[in-house]
Amino acid sequence: xxxxxxxxxxxxxxxxxxxxxxxxxxxxxxxxxxxxxxxxxxxxxxxxxxxxxxxxxxxxxxxxxxxxxxxxxxxxxxxxxxxxxxxxxxxxxxxxxxxxxxxxxxxxxxxxxxxxxxxxxxxxxxxxxxxxxxxxxxxxxxxxxxxxxxxxxxxxxxxxxxxxxxxxxxxxxxxxx
Numbered sequence: 403x404x405x406x407x408x409x410x411x412x413x414x415x416x417x418x419x420x421x422x423x424x425x426x427x428x429x430x431x432x433x434x435x436x437x438x439x440x441x442x443x444x445x446x447x448x449x450x451x452x453x454x455x456x457x458x459x460x461x462x463x464x465x466x467x468x469x470x471x472x473x474x475x476x477x478x479x480x481x482x483x484x485x486x487x488x489x490x491x492x493x494x495x496x497x498x499x500x501x502x503x504x505x506x507x508x509x510x511x512x513x514x515x516x517x518x519x520x521x522x523x524x525x526x527x528x529x530x531x532x533x534x535x536x537x538x539x540x541x542x543x544x545x546x547x548x549x550x551x552x553x554x555x556x557x558x559x560x561x562x563x564x565x566x567x568x569x570x571x572x573x574x575x576x577x578x579x
Contacts, residue, residue: 454495460487460506467506471515474525477532484536486510488545493557508564512552512575524572527551553577 405411464483471482489509494501507516513528514520520528531551535544556564556575567575 454491454498454500456500457491457495460490460494460501463490463501463503463506466503467510471510472518473515474520475529477528478536480536481532481534482510482513482515484541484545485513485532485548486515488535488549489513489552489557492549492552496554496557504561508557508559508561509552511561511564511568512556512572513548514568514572521572527576551576 464487467486468479468483471479471486473479473482486506486509489512490501490505493505493508510516513532514524531544531548533544535541535548537544553574553576556567559567564575
């Protein structure tokens with residue numbers, strides 16, 4: 403705060419002097435900040451997940467598409483949403499950005515949740531993986547399996563290309579299990 407002009411100041415104090423901090427002047431370099439995400443330097447495998455900026459935003463976006471989700475039989479909408487969020491997070495992190503609505507649409511298209519009558523093989527696959535995916539206790543492992551089942555090739559596709567590939571051969575969008 404500035405000192406009023408009527409307050410006497412000792413001229414030997416030099417209140418406005420500037421001295422640079424020691425060790426400065428090296429400039430900015432990537433990876434120097436403790437919380438920075440550096441590609442190819444993050445831990446991989448196990449339960450480390452998919453690293454990306456603000457991937458939790460997918461939880462907010464899912465409500466924009468939840469009314470279009472079609473579940474059959476004993477499936478629950480919450481399980482479908484949880485699995486789609488996991489795939490959307492993986493797709494967004496793969497591209498180094500936060501999730502967008504297209505990521506959720508791609509995930510739901512891949513798993514056939516926009517179809518009135520999904521293929522019987524896909525329904526069987528969904529029944530195995532999605533039951534209980536929204537649960538807190540064991541849902542994380544299920545969501546990881548759901549995201550891992552989708553191939554990298556499918557995650558790299560545009561939403562229109564995913565829709566076309568799903569209509570032609572839905573099994574091509576998944577890794578061989």
